[in-house]
Amino acid sequence: MQPDQIDKAWRVASKCEQCAIRSLVLFADLTKEDFDLLHYPIHELNFATGETLYNQGDKPEAIYTVRSGLVKLVSYLSDGSFRIVRILRQGDVVGLEALDNKNYLHHAVILESASFCRLPVGEIKELNDNSPHLFKQLTARWQRVISDADTWLSKLTSGFAKQRVAHLLIYLSQDCQSTQCYLPGREDMGALLAITTETASRVIAEFKRKGFIKLVSPHQAIIDQEALVAIIQGDEEDPSAQNQR
Amino acid sequence: MQPDQIDKAWRVASKCEQCAIRSLVLFADLTKEDFDLLHYPIHELNFATGETLYNQGDKPEAIYTVRSGLVKLVSYLSDGSFRIVRILRQGDVVGLEALDNKNYLHHAVILESASFCRLPVGEIKELNDNSPHLFKQLTARWQRVISDADTWLSKLTSGFAKQRVAHLLIYLSQDCQSTQCYLPGREDMGALLAITTETASRVIAEFKRKGFIKLVSPHQAIIDQEALVAIIQGDEEDPSAQNQR
DNA sequence: CGGATCGTTGACAGGTATCAATGCTGGTGG
DNA sequence: CCACCAGCATTGATACCTGTCAACGATCCG
Numbered sequence: 001m002q003p004d005q006i007d008k009a010w011r012v013a014s015k016c017e018q019c020a021i022r023s024l025v026l027f028a029d030l031t032k033e034d035f036d037l038l039h040y041p042i043h044e045l046n047f048a049t050g051e052t053l054y055n056q057g058d059k060p061e062a063i064y065t066v067r068s069g070l071v072k073l074v075s076y077l078s079d080g081s082f083r084i085v086r087i088l089r090q091g092d093v094v095g096l097e098a099l100d101n102k103n104y105l106h107h108a109v110i111l112e113s114a115s116f117c118r119l120p121v122g123e124i125k126e127l128n129d130n131s132p133h134l135f136k137q138l139t140a141r142w143q144r145v146i147s148d149a150d151t152w153l154s155k156l157t158s159g160f161a162k163q164r165v166a167h168l169l170i171y172l173s174q175d176c177q178s179t180q181c182y183l184p185g186r187e188d189m190g191a192l193l194a195i196t197t198e199t200a201s202r203v204i205a206e207f208k209r210k211g212f213i214k215l216v217s218p219h220q221a222i223i224d225q226e227a228l229v230a231i232i233q234g235d236e237e238d239p240s241a242q243n244q245r
Numbered sequence: 246m247q248p249d250q251i252d253k254a255w256r257v258a259s260k261c262e263q264c265a266i267r268s269l270v271l272f273a274d275l276t277k278e279d280f281d282l283l284h285y286p287i288h289e290l291n292f293a294t295g296e297t298l299y300n301q302g303d304k305p306e307a308i309y310t311v312r313s314g315l316v317k318l319v320s321y322l323s324d325g326s327f328r329i330v331r332i333l334r335q336g337d338v339v340g341l342e343a344l345d346n347k348n349y350l351h352h353a354v355i356l357e358s359a360s361f362c363r364l365p366v367g368e369i370k371e372l373n374d375n376s377p378h379l380f381k382q383l384t385a386r387w388q389r390v391i392s393d394a395d396t397w398l399s400k401l402t403s404g405f406a407k408q409r410v411a412h413l414l415i416y417l418s419q420d421c422q423s424t425q426c427y428l429p430g431r432e433d434m435g436a437l438l439a440i441t442t443e444t445a446s447r448v449i450a451e452f453k454r455k456g457f458i459k460l461v462s463p464h465q466a467i468i469d470q471e472a473l474v475a476i477i478q479g480d481e482e483d484p485s486a487q488n489q490r
Numbered sequence: 491c492g493g494a495t496c497g498t499t500g501a502c503a504g505g506t507a508t509c510a511a512t513g514c515t516g517g518t519g520g
Numbered sequence: 521c522c523a524c525c526a527g528c529a530t531t532g533a534t535a536c537c538t539g540t541c542a543a544c545g546a547t548c549c550g
Contacts, residue, residue, distance in 0.1 A: 075399045079478065083399040100388040105395065129377065142387035143345045149394035150350065154320045154328040157402040158439050160505070186529065194403045196507055201529055218515090218528095233324070406538070431497065441539055446497055463496095463547090491550105498545070506537075513530070520523085 016042060024091030025065045026119070026141065029133040037130055043118045053094060053108035053116070060098030062118045066090055069114020070182055073106035074191070084191045086148070087111070089175045093141050099124065112182060112219070157194055159232075164193040165203045166228040169213065173223055183213070183221040261287060269336030270310045271364065271386065274378040282375050288363045298339060298353035298361070305343030307363045311335055314359020315427055318351035319436070329436045331393070332356070334420045338386050344369065357427060357464070402439055404477075409438040410448045411473040414458065418468055428458070428466040 016027055016035055027035075044067070047053060053064060053071065066088055073086040073094075085106060088094055097105050098121050128134045155167045168189065173181035184192065189200040207213045212227040261272055261280055272280075289312070292298060298309065298316065311333055318331040318339075330351060333339055342350050343366050373379045400412045413434065418426035429437065434445040452458045457472040 075395060077399060077403070081403070083403060085395045085398050097388055097392070100384055102388065102392075105392055128380070132374065135373070135380065138384075139345055142391070143342055143347065145391050146387070146394065147342070147350055149391065149398065150320060150330045153330050153394070153398060153402070154322060157398070158322070158326070158328060197528095198508080198530085199506060202506095202531080205530060442496095443498085443540080444538060447499080447538095450498060494547100494549090496545105496547080498543105500541105500543080502540085504537105504539080506535105508535080509533090511530105511532080514528080516525105516527090518523105518525080520521105 021067060021090060025117070026093055026134070026137050027065075028137055030127075030131070031133060034127065034131045034133055037127055038123055040120070040123065044115060045118055046113070046115045047110045048113045049110055051110050053110065054104050056104055056107050058104045060095055060102070060104050060121060062120050063096060063098050063124065064094040064116040064118055066092045066094060067115040067117060069110060070112040071114055072109050072111050072188065074109055075106050082191055083194070084188060086145070086152075087172070087192075096141065096145065099138075111184070111188075156192065161193070161195045161199045161203050162206075163232050163234075164195065165189065165200065165207070166231040168192060169221075169223050170225065170228055170232075173225065178222075179225055180216065180220060180222050183215070183219050185219070266312060266336060270362070271338055271379070271382050272310075273382055275372075275376070276378060279372065279376045279378055282372055283368055285365070285368065289360060290363055291358070291360045292355045293358045294355055296355045298355065299349050301349055301352050303349045305340055305347070305349050305366060307365050308341060308343050308369065309339040309361040309363055311337045311339060312360040312362060315356040316359060317354050317356050317433065319354055320351050327436055328439070329433060331390070331397070332417070332437075337389075341386065341390065344383075356429070356433075401437065406438070406440045406444045406448050407451075408477050408479070409440065410434065410445065410452070411476040413437060414466075414468050415470065415473055415477075418470065423467075424470055425461065425465060425467050428460070428464050430464070 016022065016030070017032065019025065019027075022028060045064075047069070054060070056074075056076070068090055071088040071092075071094055072084045073088065074082050075085050076082045094108055094116070095104055097103075124134070128138070151171075156164055156171070158164075159167075169181060169183075172184075173179055183204075186197045186200040186204065189195075189204070190197045193200070204213070208215070210227070212224045212231075213221045215221050261267065261275070262277070264270065264272075267273060290309075292314070299305070301319075301321070313335055316333045316337075316339055317329045318333065319327050320330050321327045339353050339361070340349055342348075369379070373383070396416075401409055401416070403409075414426060414428075417429075418424055428449075431445040431449065432442045434440075434449070435442045438445070449458070453460070455472070457469045457476075458466045460466050
């Protein structure tokens with residue numbers, strides 16, 4: 001290794017080790033010795049809402065750790081329609097399929113301006129070959145993706161449109177400290193829940209009228225978790241029972 | 246290692262190395278030296294239709310490779326209903342979440358009498374710690390689960406009931422050499438596609454009447470792939486255009 | 491034979507998709 | 521500065537699909 005590269009590696013180590021969200025990321029378990037195995041510094045990238053991180057079919061050269069913001073993974077169907085198959089947030093890894101030498105399976109589009117750490121595939125593989133510390137986190141991430149996908153399947157695609165929207169809002173509020181959460185555009189909401197734009201709009205409009213959600217900005221809402229859970233459980237507020245609680 | 250254990254290990258190696266479907270399974274890339282690392286022989290288990298491999302929440306001690314047959318992973322929702330989140334077949338691994346020390350996330354129920362290789366979690370972990378050859382296959386399997394889940398999400402939960410059923414049948418026919426495939430019970434079909442038992446029944450009955458599927462046994466059908474693809478693409482056979490092709 | 495389980499079918503109500511029109515908002519260019 | 525436009529959200533009317541409730545047939549088995 002060249003002296004200047006050693007220098008770079010040290011800067012990497014130093015930078016990653018001081019990372020504020022290190023406990024959340026793929027590199028959580030790495031030691032100083034592990035960081036020494038990296039050849040190049042890890043770059044941090046910023047993207048604005050609507051920008052594309054990569055497209056389906058692109059040849060993958062890196063995976064990305066989400067430092068902040070929100071990303072959707074979009075899959076297009078043969079008929080031109082599209083579905084959003086996942087939403088990724090702080091600590092999640094985007095483009096995991098790159099490790100299997102497969103092309104990217106989705107389009108990755110930024111929902112809320114986001115920053116990423118770019119992890120070149122070669123570095124990850126080499127690190128994993130030469131250190132046992134990455135494997136555990138990789139395993140954990142795969143598990144989480146799968147278990148999230150299962151939740152998605154079982155909750156977000158069953159039941160009435162109202163229930164699905166309620167499930168989605170609760171899901172989205174889970175990573176916010178408060179009851180505030182990202183409110184997707186109506187078209188995205190449809191692509192998430194397998195309903196039409198119009199139905200999504202109607203449900204959201206109704207929730208707003210009933211005070212279950214309050215907009216603080218076009219894409220941020222405060223949600224009434226309790227009311228939404230009631231919706232999920234099918235408690236339709238019966239007008240005749242209006243003042244029984 | 247005791248002599249008799251070495252002997253066992255050799256039998257394992259011999260047995261696994263001669264496995265007829267070895268190229269499909271988790272141990273595909275292992276060398277003779279890797280097999281020597283195993284302490285106990287790998288057991289083969291047989292289950293009949295309807296039997297349960299494990300239940301959601303069970304403490305996991307093993308993962309299973311499907312040698313033959315069909316397994317469904319079932320997830321129950323709070324309201325008592327259930328969804329089938331995955332169907333596993335030859336070469337697939339059941340219970341991958343066990344590697345992450347999590348309890349089993351689903352109920353694993355046999356759809357078609359199946360045989361498995363039982364792989365104790367401890368053995369797998371040790372093997373993975375001491376040999377680099379398992380990791381590649383593990384990675385590949387996680388990837389496949391995720392990419393299958395995405396397909397599921399994007400295809401099997403969108404569109405009309407007819408289209409979903411058509412998608413399902415094509416999906417199920419992919420692992421059969423021919424155009425013959427497993428035909429799930431109507432309730433299972435509902436749990437797979439997020440439709441009701443009655444709707445599933447109506448669609449299947451219609452497909453049978455139109456000759457798109459032909460039963461060869463209660464749970465095996467020959468499918469007209471072309472007709473099903475037409476259904477998926479929304480080509481509804483217009484009676485007035487009956488003889489235009 | 492009777493019972494249990496599963497598949498099929500019917501009638502009807504209710505939810506959602508579809509088509510269409512109308513606000514609303516932010517940005518652009520005159 | 522304001523008119524205009526593009527994109528998004530909302531709302532309405534209607535047709536269609538699916539869920540629901542119910543009944544009936546088929547098959548298997550004790």
